[in-house]
Amino acid sequence: MIKKCWNTIKIKSVEGEILKKSPSNIAIIKYWGKQKNQIQIPLNSSMSYSLGSIYTVTKLIFYPRKGKQQLIRVFYYGKEKISFLPKILKFFKRISYYCSYLKHFNFIINTYNTFPHSSGLASSASSMSALALCIMEIEKKLQITFNKEFFFQKASFLARLGSGSACRSIYSGLVVWGYHKSIIGSNNLYAIPYPYKIHRIFKKIRNTILIIDDQPKYVSSSDGHKFMFNNPYYKERIKCANQNMDKMIYLLKTGNFQKFGELIEYEALNIHAMMMTSNPYFLCMKPSTLKVLYKVWQFRKISNHNVFFTLDAGANVHLLYPNQEQQDIMKWIYSSDLLYNCKKIINSYCK
The missing domain is CATH 3.30.70.890 (GHMP kinase, C-terminal domain)
Structure with missing residues (x-):
């Protein structure tokens, strides 16, 4: 699904800002525990509902990098949040194999939630999924050819590398992450919309x-x-x-x-x-x-x-x-x- 060939992309002199909103989600079948010696691979499949009015808004400002050192700054509600930076840097390092073009840019991340962060309301899920969607928009600006389905699959794949449950927040409705024999298309690398019909009450x-x-x-x-x-x-x-x-x-x-x-x-x-x-x-x-x-x-x-x-x-x-x-x-x-x-x-x- 994810190919190394993106490393051969020619980077154009592009810059700009992207605004994305992504919801929190609530799991109805939980996952707890990740496979050893793997990056963000769940021990079991999970299912969640994405939530309305509970979301993260992220603005990603990007511009060409000129110096030897890449600059990444993170702001939360307009104030610089140094404590968020290690997680962001770890995320960028993990996805660099699949988005090598990112090394050519500096970034300013402005973000806020409509709910408390780090209190058990899946703020990492909404924030990392919003950031992943912003990054995929950069890929679009670089005129990489892929369809809408692939856009969201890769966004989910990238979001997972920041926070496991973030891969589910890419989609609305019922979403499944992790391979389960009874759910067609389910896998450990990215989430999918629940593929079967559901009763109207749900x-x-x-x-x-x-x-x-x-x-x-x-x-x-x-x-x-x-x-x-x-x-x-x-x-x-x-x-x-x-x-x-x-x-x-x-x-x-x-x-x-x-x-x-x-x-x-x-x-x-x-x-x-x-x-x-x-x-x-x-x-x-x-x-x-x-x-x-x-x-x-x-x-x-x-x-x-x-x-x-x-x-x-x-x-x-x-x-x-x-x-x-x-x-x-x-x-x-x-x-x-x-x-x-x-x-x-x-x-x-x-x-």
Whole structure:
């Protein structure tokens, strides 16, 4: 798919700026752990929804490099962010084999999120996918010949090298990353849009995010993935994830929202169980996270509404529910004591 021949491209004297927006995503089948001695290759396949109103905006300014040393500067909300630079430099180094033309330019990266970064809301996914899309636009300006499908495949491939889940944020809707025998076209190198038909109830899903903790996590997702190999249950987790993917394929086709919700809750708790049983062990949930989960269960039992939770590698809670039940569920969210357990509420949707 990705060919070394791009290294032979003649660089023209081009410069300019590119603006791209890319969404965060929420995984409904999680991946946790990466293959050893590989760069960003997952231990199991995953599936996610891209989210509306939860995104990163990135402006990439590029101009010809004249000196011996390449200049890359990163700004976050208009202020230079030196702490972001090591990850960006690592990303550019990884993709240099596939985008050798980048060495001929200097870059200024201006970026911002509509949500807190590094707090378990897939900010790396949206930021790295936005940057990858900007880089692919440079490739277009250099008049490299490829079609639209290849543009997004390579963007997903590049984004993966910055952050694994970023490869899924390239696309809207349901997206799959990682090889699974039941999903045609699935592979470990880039994500693909979910290739099968889904029941109409899953085409309009609301997503309300309860911000329990907006501070950066004390254990990064990258470190958490590394700890997976010291977990005595990691092989069972891979087996379980693959089985859950098959279950999800069936549920997406048949439209059973209750079973769908139970599966995404199970997946979320399973991943957090992996964190708690890794070596070294750690917790991402906060006391308020657990209070919220219990309140969701209680409300669902009393009301029979289809509202379910999921979590990424953080303390914050995503509530997923059908669009047609939005009014009653939103009324519950804003009138219950749920608000006392979170700092902020972000209303979004699976797009």
